Amino acid sequence: MSATPTTPDARHADHPIEPLFLKRWSSRAMDGKPLSDAHTHSLFEAARWAPSTGNEQEWRFLYARPGTPHWETFLGLLMEGNRVWCKDAGLLCVIISHKFFARNNKPNPVYSFDAGSAFMSLALQGAAMDLVVHGMAGFEYDKARAALAIPETYAVEAMFAAGYPGDPTKLPEALAAREKPSSRRPISQSILEGPFAF
Numbered sequence: 001m002s003a004t005p006t007t008p009d010a011r012h013a014d015h016p017i018e019p020l021f022l023k024r025w026s027s028r029a030m031d032g033k034p035l036s037d038a039h040t041h042s043l044f045e046a047a048r049w050a051p052s053t054g055n056e057q058e059w060r061f062l063y064a065r066p067g068t069p070h071w072e073t074f075l076g077l078l079m080e081g082n083r084v085w086c087k088d089a090g091l092l093c094v095i096i097s098h099k100f101f102a103r104n105n106k107p108n109p110v111y112s113f114d115a116g117s118a119f120m121s122l123a124l125q126g127a128a129m130d131l132v133v134h135g136m137a138g139f140e141y142d143k144a145r146a147a148l149a150i151p152e153t154y155a156v157e158a159m160f161a162a163g164y165p166g167d168p169t170k171l172p173e174a175l176a177a178r179e180k181p182s183s184r185r186p187i188s189q190s191i192l193e194g195p196f197a198f
């Protein structure tokens with residue numbers, strides 16, 4: 001294997017955190033092999049245990065793996081800039097979330113927040129298993145709703161690609177150049193003890 005998305009030394013935390021947070025990053029280089037049932041189930045099992053308001057578990061995951069009848073449908077939802085590397089993904093997924101409380105059908109203000117938590121759990125599990133997991137907003141939301149028969153009571157949140165690490169030199173040049181973990185602004189620019197003053 002010529003590449004790995006797991007480059008723990010490439011990022012440095014300013015304060016002590018678990019190494020897995022730095023290990024996770026959004027690689028695009030995958031080898032085209034379908035994700036195994038075991039890896040697929042572990043990713044979604046991690047998402048299952050995310051926190052949510054009143055344990056609503058608003059998230060739902062619609063997915064396809066290469067070589068199956070739905071693969072081209074999922075690949076066809078993506079913008080060209082994502083399709084070019086996602087053709088080698090081992091799994092493509094559309095994340096949706098239920099917009100109303102199950103108990104009383106009233107609007108739930110945090111369905112997207114909770115779906116995001118579930119994605120992060122899944123992404124960290126992927127990193128722990130040395131898989132690529134890469135979130136995407138670059139797809140056609142309306143097309144996804146129509147092609148996958150998603151009811152209006154569910155929000156189309158995002159897509160992600162998952163797969164086994166591949167050779168980054170096989171990516172288009174511009175993407176190969178971006179194939180390294182990014183950094184972050186310091187927490188001092190994201191937090192305030194007290195009212196808003198950014």
Ligand SMILES: Cc1cc2nc3c(=O)[nH]c(=O)nc-3n(C[C@H](O)[C@H](O)[C@H](O)COP(=O)(O)O)c2cc1C
Nearest residue numbers: 024025026027082134135136137138139158181182
């Ligand atoms: C909701 C969401 C949407 C994203 N959309 C895209 C996308 O369409 N295409 C892409 O290449 N990366 C996409 N990304 C990846 C981000 O660019 C990436 O997470 C960010 O630059 C931080 O880098 P890291 O994940 O490697 O730490 C998306 C990430 C998230 C969470």
